[in-house]
Amino acid sequence: MNAYSTEHNSQTELTSAPVLIAGDSEASLRRAIMTVEAAGARVGAAIPLEQASERIEIQPSASAVWIELERDGGPVMDRLLAQVSHDASEGRYCAVVSASKDLLDLAFLGVGGSPVELLIDGNDAERAAALAVSTSGIHQYRKVSDIASDRSSERLRQLSDEVGRIASTLARLSSGPDATPRTIPELRTGDAPQIPAEAVRQVIRARRLRNRFFKEDLFADPAWDMLLDLLQAEIAQLRVPVSSLCIAAAVPATTALRWLKTMTDQGIFRRRADPHDGRRVFVELSPEASLAMRQYFAEVGPVGTV
Known part of the structure; x- marks a missing residue:
């Protein structure tokens, strides 16, 4: 070369x-x-x-x-x-x-x-x-x-908006309207409700079903889709590689990776190396994020959420 x-x-x-x-x-x-x-x-x-x-x-x-x-x-x-x-x-x-x-x-x-x-x-x-x-x-x-x-310019504007949405979302996660910092509740023994795996799967299926009736990017919410996928995997005791999580995000891979990195930096996701393959890494919910997701599903109850 x-x-x-x-x-x-x-x-x-x-x-x-x-x-x-x-x-x-x-x-x-x-x-x-x-x-x-x-x-x-x-x-x-x-x-x-x-x-x-x-x-x-x-x-x-x-x-x-x-x-x-x-x-x-x-x-x-x-x-x-x-x-x-x-x-x-x-x-x-x-x-x-x-x-x-x-x-x-x-x-x-x-x-x-x-x-x-x-x-x-x-x-x-x-x-x-x-x-x-x-x-x-x-x-x-x-x-x-x-x-x-012109087409590229529109895509660049979308990318700019995308990064701005990430920043805004994380700002809302870390602080309330009064700008007082908030954190995910600390995990305490016995606090995590047991959530049926089927309840999470139904939510994921319902979210994907929307794409049959509306444009796929209309409801794009990669942070929530990744949280759901990781919760489902945690309940099923499965490990999730980065590529699989990016697919679950239902957005282009570069966009999903940007969200993944930011959520990891915020302590919502954790990286875990594959003990059997040094060239692979898995992603999982942090204990605090797992607790928050389980409490959310417990409070929503059988009504469900999309």
Whole structure:
């Protein structure tokens, strides 16, 4: 695989730190280059995955590192994701990992607990948005949308709204109208009601049934769908991998991962490593969230909820 080096004459681009690109194929490198250049950023270099770790160490400055993954790169990929996750958490640079859906679990295992933007099978608008979020924050969406098509601009606005909804929802979870902080009740022995598994399954089926009569995204509520799925799994004593939970969220994988990361940061979800497979991670409700869900179902009673 060849390494790509790009030179640009734009004075605006030359005054900003470049983006370092790493990919696992010629095609993945080309696609990442197109994304970065379309967003108005400068590409410092585009290199094979196996050379990325060393290049990152010697790179004097970079506005971001973009990693493009099409297949399982094994230990080389694992080490690079761990390095980027650590560096991004330390504030050394911003990072985006773009991966295929087949790599969802591995990608989340590598960078899911860090500020790295994780993009799964993203379209052009979502890829540009991921770079904008990573390097400039949510308020830069308008700047990126200036170079997108009308359709892409609409998608970028939706992504901006999506991030805003996450922030607003979590703000409501953590504080009431009087801004007094609230937390999920502490778990106490004997407090958790026993909820029939069928009661949770009926709610999940009812929610999915709505999609037969209305547009699927009309009732999108990934946080609640994931809470229901994890509660059902807990009652059935099943373990839930990241990819399965993203399917249960009934939204695009990138959106589900954003919610998953935020809910984990809030202590509502917990990550648990698979003791039999070091390259897999499961998600479960925290004890406090489990108690809250069970008490909710107990109070709602046989009326049920959707």
